[in-house]
Amino acid sequence: MHSTHPSQQSAGDSPRSLLPTGERRARLRRWRSVKDKISKYGISFAGISVVLAFATIFVYLFSEVGPLFSSASVDQKASYQSPSAEPLYSNIERYGEIGLTVTADAKLQFFNADTGELKQQVQLALPADVTVTTFAKADPRTGTIILGLSNGQALIAKHEYLLSYPNDKRQINPKVSYPLGEAPVQVDAQGQALVAIAIQEKDENRMLSAYTADGRLVLSNMVAETVFLTGETTVVRTDYTLPDAPASANRILIDNTFQNLFVADKTGQIHYYAINNPEQARLVQSVNAVKSGEQITAIEFLVGTVSLIVGSSKGELTQWFLVRDQHNNFDLKQIRDFKRHPGAITQIEAEYSRKGFMAIDDKGHLGIHYGTSARTLFLDAFDDELMAKQIAISPINTNFLLLDNKGLMHKFDLDNAHPDVSYRALWNEVWYEGRDEAKYIWQASAGSDEFEAKMSMVPLALGTLKAAFFAMLFATPLAIMSAIYVAYFMTPVLRGKVKPTIEIMAALPTVILGFLAGLWLAPFVEEYLSAVFAILFLMPFMMLAAAYLWRYMPESIRNRFGLGWEAAFLVPVIILFGYLAVSASPVIDNAFFDGSLRQWFTDNGINYDQRNALIVGIAMGFAVIPNIFSIAEDAIFNVPRHLTQGSLALGATPWQTMVGVVLPTASPGVFAAVMVGFGRAVGETMIVLMATGNSPVVNFNIFEGMRTLSANIAVELPETAVGSTHFRVLFLAALVLFVFTFVFNTLAEVIRQRLRQRFSNL
Numbered sequence: 001m002h003s004t005h006p007s008q009q010s011a012g013d014s015p016r017s018l019l020p021t022g023e024r025r026a027r028l029r030r031w032r033s034v035k036d037k038i039s040k041y042g043i044s045f046a047g048i049s050v051v052l053a054f055a056t057i058f059v060y061l062f063s064e065v066g067p068l069f070s071s072a073s074v075d076q077k078a079s080y081q082s083p084s085a086e087p088l089y090s091n092i093e094r095y096g097e098i099g100l101t102v103t104a105d106a107k108l109q110f111f112n113a114d115t116g117e118l119k120q121q122v123q124l125a126l127p128a129d130v131t132v133t134t135f136a137k138a139d140p141r142t143g144t145i146i147l148g149l150s151n152g153q154a155l156i157a158k159h160e161y162l163l164s165y166p167n168d169k170r171q172i173n174p175k176v177s178y179p180l181g182e183a184p185v186q187v188d189a190q191g192q193a194l195v196a197i198a199i200q201e202k203d204e205n206r207m208l209s210a211y212t213a214d215g216r217l218v219l220s221n222m223v224a225e226t227v228f229l230t231g232e233t234t235v236v237r238t239d240y241t242l243p244d245a246p247a248s249a250n251r252i253l254i255d256n257t258f259q260n261l262f263v264a265d266k267t268g269q270i271h272y273y274a275i276n277n278p279e280q281a282r283l284v285q286s287v288n289a290v291k292s293g294e295q296i297t298a299i300e301f302l303v304g305t306v307s308l309i310v311g312s313s314k315g316e317l318t319q320w321f322l323v324r325d326q327h328n329n330f331d332l333k334q335i336r337d338f339k340r341h342p343g344a345i346t347q348i349e350a351e352y353s354r355k356g357f358m359a360i361d362d363k364g365h366l367g368i369h370y371g372t373s374a375r376t377l378f379l380d381a382f383d384d385e386l387m388a389k390q391i392a393i394s395p396i397n398t399n400f401l402l403l404d405n406k407g408l409m410h411k412f413d414l415d416n417a418h419p420d421v422s423y424r425a426l427w428n429e430v431w432y433e434g435r436d437e438a439k440y441i442w443q444a445s446a447g448s449d450e451f452e453a454k455m456s457m458v459p460l461a462l463g464t465l466k467a468a469f470f471a472m473l474f475a476t477p478l479a480i481m482s483a484i485y486v487a488y489f490m491t492p493v494l495r496g497k498v499k500p501t502i503e504i505m506a507a508l509p510t511v512i513l514g515f516l517a518g519l520w521l522a523p524f525v526e527e528y529l530s531a532v533f534a535i536l537f538l539m540p541f542m543m544l545a546a547a548y549l550w551r552y553m554p555e556s557i558r559n560r561f562g563l564g565w566e567a568a569f570l571v572p573v574i575i576l577f578g579y580l581a582v583s584a585s586p587v588i589d590n591a592f593f594d595g596s597l598r599q600w601f602t603d604n605g606i607n608y609d610q611r612n613a614l615i616v617g618i619a620m621g622f623a624v625i626p627n628i629f630s631i632a633e634d635a636i637f638n639v640p641r642h643l644t645q646g647s648l649a650l651g652a653t654p655w656q657t658m659v660g661v662v663l664p665t666a667s668p669g670v671f672a673a674v675m676v677g678f679g680r681a682v683g684e685t686m687i688v689l690m691a692t693g694n695s696p697v698v699n700f701n702i703f704e705g706m707r708t709l710s711a712n713i714a715v716e717l718p719e720t721a722v723g724s725t726h727f728r729v730l731f732l733a734a735l736v737l738f739v740f741t742f743v744f745n746t747l748a749e750v751i752r753q754r755l756r757q758r759f760s761n762l
Contacts, residue, residue, distance in 0.1 A: 052453055054742075061738065064731035069423075071369045071415035073595050077399075080116030083109040085407035088135040089145060090392035093161040096399040096411070098172050099392070104132050106147055106155055110174040113401065113411055122176045124155045125183055133169045133199045134210075139256055139305065140352055141395070141449075142201055144179065147211060148194030156199065156206075179370040181236055182220060187214050187220060187419050198252035198261075200305070207258050207275075208627035209242075211249035211740065216345035217242040217263065225713040244283040250296070255305040260322065262332075264289070264296045264309060270308070270320070272332045287332050290316065300348040302355050302371055304450030306433040307335075309357055309371075311345025317359060324436050335431045335570055338369045341374035353449040355433075356419050360388040366402070370419035372430060372452055377419050386410070398614065418725045426457045426732075428564050442696035442707065444716065445728045459696035461736060463706030468681035470617030470702065471624055473679075476674055478621070479628035483670075486629075487637035488658055491564030498567075499633060506626035514690030517619035522691065525618075529597040531585035532614075535578055575662045579584040601703065608703040611693040617702075620687045628677040635664060635669020668755040675748030679741050 007617035087101035090427040092113055099113040106126040110119050124147070126132070134148035147155040162173045179201070185208075187194060192212035199208050204224040211217055219240040225234045242261075251264040261274040268290040276279045290296055290312040298311035307321045317338040322330040343363030350357045355371035360608040364387035368378040382388075393399060394414070402410045424430070433452050440458040445451070482502070486495050525532050550558070550569060595599040601608045639662050663670070685708075693705030694715065713730050720726040 005191075016294065025203040043714070048296070057738065061731055061735040064728055064736055066723065066731065068418045068421040068728050070418070071111040071188075072414065072419065074128050074366075074378065075413045075415075076382075076410055077413055078114050078411040079408055082403055082407050082409035083111050083116065083118050087390065087403070088132070088147070089137065090390050090401055090403060091140075091159070092392045092394050092401050093172060095172065096394055098161060098174060099401055100174070101161060102135070102145060102147075102205050106132060106337040108157065108159060108176055113399075116409060123158075123382055124157055126155065127153070129150065133193050134195060136199055136252070138196045138199045138201050138206075139301075139303075140350065141303075144199060144201055144206075146197055146199040148187070148197035149184065150193040152186060152188035152194060152212070154187045154194065154197060154210070155184050156180050179224065185222075188216075188218055188400045188655060190214075190216075192216070194250045196263075198258055198494070199574075200254040200255045200652060202256055202258065205258070207254055208241050208263055209252050209254055211245070211252060211263065215245055215247065217245035217249070219261070219275065219281065219295060221258075221278060233753055235369060237349035238278070240278045240281060241684060242273055242275070242281050242283075244271075246286075251299050253299065253305075253308070255301070256306075260330075261298075264299045264310075266295060268312075270296070270299075270310070270332060272330075274330075278649050284330065284567050285332055287320075289318065289320065289334075290314075298345045298359070300350050300357065301352050302357060303346065303353060303453070304355075304433070306346055306450075307330075307355070307371060309348050309350070309359075311341075311348055311467075313344040315343055315345060315361055317341065317345065317348075317369060318368070320435055333425065336371070336374045336393075338374065338515065339367070339369055339379055341365050343377065347390060349391050349393050349400075351397055354397065354420065354618040355452055356397070356416070358391055358400065360391055360402075362387075364388050364405075366391070368416060368419070372420050372432070372454075373422035373424050373425040374567045375419055377416060389461045416729065417723075420453055420725055421455065421729060426455065426729075430454070430456065440698045441714070444729070445720070453725070454725070455727075456629055456734060457733065459698050460707055460733060461740075462698055463692075464682055464710070464737070464740070466613055466706045467684070467692065467708050469619065469700075470613045471620035471681040471684075472678055474617045474621035475624040475628060475677060479625045479673070479677070480632055480670060482625075483595070483629050483632035483636055483673075484658065484663075485567065487633045488662060489564060489654070490567065494567065495567060499630075503630050504626075505622070506630070508623075509686075510623050510684060511686040511690070513619050513623055514687040517615050517687060517691035518611060521619060522612075522615045525615060526598050526608075526610050528582050528585040530588045530593070531581040534581040534584075534588075538581075539577060542573060542577045543570060546570055604704060607701065609693050609695070609705045611691050612705050613692075613700075613702045615691045616688055619691050620684055623684065623687060624677040624680050627680055628673045631673035631676060632666075632670045635673065638669075639665045668752045671755060672748065672752050675744065675752075679745060682740055682744070683710055683737065684708075685714050689714055709733045709740075713737075 008363055032145055071129055082101065084101040084103045089102040091100040096113055098119065099111050100484055101109045103109065106124040108124070109288065111117060112119060131150045131424045132147045133150050138144040138147050145157055146635070149155065156179060158177045160175050162175050164171050164173065167625055187197070187208055187210045192214050194210045195213055196211040197209070199206060206222045208220045208222065209218065213590045221238045223236045224233055229420040234439070246263055246265045248266040250266055258291045261273040261275045265270040265271065268288055269286050270289045271283060273281055274284050279590050289310045294316070295313040296310055297313050297505060298439050300309050301307065302309060310318050310320060314729050319335045320332055321335060323333045324330055341361040342365055343361035345359055345361050348357055348359045358368055359367045359369065364381045366388055369376050387406055388402050390403040392401040397414060399411060399413050402409065402412060408758065429440055431438040432441060432454055440456040441454040442456055443454040443458045445453065460689060486498055490498065550566065589595055589597050598608050643665060644657050647661045648654070652660065688708045689711040692705045692707065694711060695705045696707040697704055713733055717730050720730065
């Protein structure tokens with residue numbers, strides 16, 4: 001046997017020599033201190049970075065959303081003597097370079113909007129010894145104006161601004177044309193003076209209406225027809241006299257559909273005539289548009305000629321439009337009012353492409369208002385000496401002209417980018433044009449400038465919660481029950497295969513799930529709807545029945561499977577029942593639902609969309625299940641063994657141990673799993689985008705679709721103009737979604753901590 005002599009063992013090999021020396025221990029302590037500081041400051045830096053990242057996201061979102069709620073601002077740029085001290089009408093073109101005044105002696109004066117220099121003057125063919133008695137304009141975008149005369153005639157002209165770029169420099173040239181000829185048009189065949197007049201045009205069709213000095217209300221329809229071969233244009237005219245003319249009239253308005261005519265009289269009433277068939281025109285309704293003792297001092301259409309804005313002698317501003325009742329009849333109703341002006345309203349000037357308008361009163365105040373949002377964005381007087389008498393707004397709402405009582409014209413820059421958004425318009429019911437009542441609607445864009453943007457956030461927020469609710473309703477019981485069985489009852493061999501398989505499902509792209517849900521699952525569910533309900537409601541009972549029967553299986557068979565393998569026995573039961581349910585679906589439909597459960601729902605007043613909340617609940621549930629299952633299973637599996645063994649030792653059954661010991665101990669982790677799944681469902685995009693139909697409806701009908709905040713952003717953000725109201729409202733939707741998840745996660749963490757404290761003594 002080989003041995004080592006003590007003299008051959010070196011001093012360094014002794015046990016005491018293997019211990020660190022004092023210097024080495026000090027060096028190790030210093031290195032440990034360095035590592036502790038690195039860890040401390042590194043973790044602190046990472047935590048602060050996360051907080052800063054969240055704060056940065058909030059700041060960026062607020063920077064995009066903030067301008068939505070800003071008021072309008074005006075900035076005076078120039079003042080000069082107006083070409084006409086008291087014009088009938090003023091106008092400014094889109095670039096703010098050329099202005100126009102129409103004078104009482106029928107002159108159109110084009111001038112430099114920055115200096116007042118007269119650039120061009122056009123004299124209309126005003127007959128001798130005839131005076132202008134009234135003035136009106138068609139839709140401002142047409143540029144058509146009409147001057148009613150004292151002899152029953154009218155002058156009609158159309159102004160436009162031609163744009164050219166000689167030598168790469170913008171040049172604007174005014175042009176005046178005469179759609180019905182330069183000569184005056186005889187409006188009243190009896191030659192009575194015209195007290196009030198209106199004109200509206202659509203393509204080559206023009207409709208005129210006038211109230212005469214002797215109290216008649218006349219209507220003329222004029223269609224310009226061009227001969228193809230000769231190019232000669234002739235005007236085909238038809239005249240009518242409307243019945244039940246009011247005793248007085250100071251303003252007439254015709255909508256651009258040529259179906260409705262409105263007359264405002266001196267008593268404060270608006271008379272509504274249906275003129276869709278002029279030969280059978282009739283007075284439909286007369287309403288008091290102002291309070292008792294007040295008068296209508298101004299009335300104007302908003303863009304699209306659907307809404308009327310009425311101004312009173314007491315400074316009241318109200319919006320009216322026609323509302324269809326249940327009998328398909330129209331009534332003129334007041335929809336909303338605006339902030340009151342200090343003086344009588346003298347002029348209302350509508351915006352060209354939005355549902356906004358400007359108004360001035362006889363005390364010199366200028367108000368900037370918006371219809372849909374019911375906002376008053378600006379209301380002020382500039383100074384005691386500047387009394388506004390007339391205004392003209394740019395077609396693109398960037399500047400306007402204001403004529404004061406001293407004959408001075410003032411040019412102002414206008415900043416009013418997002419007047420159509422307010423808290424009321426975003427979160428309350430809004431009565432939109434053409435609707436029979438106030439509703440929550442999301443329809444942010446259309447192909448016409450006349451369109452009234454509808455940007456209620458309620459359908460999107462409710463759709464987000466609806467999708468998440470049905471997904472969690474489907475996923476939570478399956479995921480948690482699966483986690484309980486896999487973690488506590490399943491054999492380790494089978495658990496080692498099932499758990500990784502379910503966790504791998506979390507990596508499945510949601511676009512694949514959305515694709516399958518939209519193109520395969522939705523048609524399948526629609527065709528076998530009764531089978532789906534049978535599976536959803538009867539499958540749990542079939543599983544309980546199978547478990548009950550398992551107890552009566554021969555012990556030799558049960559021992560062959562062993563404990564924890566019961567799930568393998570249930571798999572063929574589930575497959576068989578699903579097959580039988582699908583096979584029996586046509587028989588059930590024919591026997592109880594006249595051949596189709598889906599059609600039966602429709603016939604009984606239940607709307608059914610192929611892509612609906614049921615499809616989203618199933619598809620998104622499969623996307624959420626792996627997250628909930630994995631976290632909940634880990635929480636249950638990691639409950640200390642001594643707790644379960646102690647419970648079993650005291651005589652509790654495995655199920656009693658699960659309910660009384662394991663679940664309370666694991667409840668913080670299980671709750672966290674549910675909230676993680678909910679957060680995943682709230683923020684999901686592709687599944688709801690492909691499987692919901694993207695209809696922004698306000699209900700919790702499981703058979704109808706929805707549109708969520710995330711899906712709406714994904715669909716509309718690429719198509720919207722950067723910096724537009726629509727663009728910023730989509731960022732507001734992102735902010736709302738961010739707040740949703742932040743609030744829910746914060747609440748989840750608070751509840752989880754309280755659950756942990758409550759059960760920490762177990």
